[in-house]
Amino acid sequence: DAGVIQSPRHEVTEMGQEVTLRCKPISGHDYLFWYRQTMMRGLELLIYFNNNVPIDDSGMPEDRFSAKMPNASFSTLKIQPSEPRDSAVYFCASSLAVAGGPSYEQYFGPGTRLTVT
Amino acid sequence: GQNIDQPTEMTATEGAIVQINCTYQTSGFNGLFWYQQQAGEAPTFLSYNVLDGLEEKGRFSSFLSRSKGYSYLLLKELQMKDSASYLCAVRDGNYQLIWGAGTKLIIKP
Numbered sequence: 001d002a003g004v005i006q007s008p009r010h011e012v013t014e015m016g017q018e019v020t021l022r023c024k025p026i027s028g029h030d031y032l033f034w035y036r037q038t039m040m041r042g043l044e045l046l047i048y049f050n051n052n053v054p055i056d057d058s059g060m061p062e063d064r065f066s067a068k069m070p071n072a073s074f075s076t077l078k079i080q081p082s083e084p085r086d087s088a089v090y091f092c093a094s095s096l097a098v099a100g101g102p103s104y105e106q107y108f109g110p111g112t113r114l115t116v117t
Numbered sequence: 118g119q120n121i122d123q124p125t126e127m128t129a130t131e132g133a134i135v136q137i138n139c140t141y142q143t144s145g146f147n148g149l150f151w152y153q154q155q156a157g158e159a160p161t162f163l164s165y166n167v168l169d170g171l172e173e174k175g176r177f178s179s180f181l182s183r184s185k186g187y188s189y190l191l192l193k194e195l196q197m198k199d200s201a202s203y204l205c206a207v208r209d210g211n212y213q214l215i216w217g218a219g220t221k222l223i224i225k226p
Binding site: 042043044045056091101102104105106107108109110111 | 147148150158159160161162165167204208211212213214216217218219
């Protein structure tokens with residue numbers, strides 16, 4: 001299996017621009033998670049989906065952030081407009097479902113390093 | 118609120134044993150996880166505890182005490198490649214994963 005695939009791996013953009021991050025989960029996985037990691041705040045869950053449906057988006061920092069999962073094999077995280085404080089590594093992860101919830105093991109993609117200048 | 122506490126940084130010697138502690142306070146409990154994150158890479162799963170006691174997996178062991186809200190990750194026969202950050206995470210009553218800030222482990226020859 002190819003694992004979780006994320007693109008782009010690196011993104012440098014100017015403040016005010018729209019940024020779209022992409023994720024392809026592992027085939028057959030029921031859950032998809034978007035995380036943000038910074039030195040200051042560590043790993044933060046932004047939103048997660050179950051069977052393409054958003055379950056909890058309470059971690060999304062503000063309205064500038066939006067996420068979609070149009071089908072089981074693709075998800076996007078969009079930031080519009082971007083700000084310098086959005087600079088971070090964004091991880092996508094996926095997992096199977098077990099007993100009504102996500103499996104204990106999440107598989108992470110390689111991450112997208114976003115720099116907003 | 119919910120929180121996970123673990124030391125920010127630890128240093129150990131190659132070949133030795135190190136214990137990384139994690140304490141947690143969450144609304145409900147559905148398991149505790151340890152992940153390893155090498156510098157510049159994604160976290161990878163190490164272990165899972167849902168019942169009290171010790172789970173051993175090769176050089177790594179993880180312990181859980183639910184009554185104390187406490188876990189530790191024990192690494193034996195340390196190797197230089199074990200230098201990484203170790204993240205403790207707890208799944209709460211709503212199956213949400215709450216993540217600790219991670220412990221950076223530095224291994225010296």
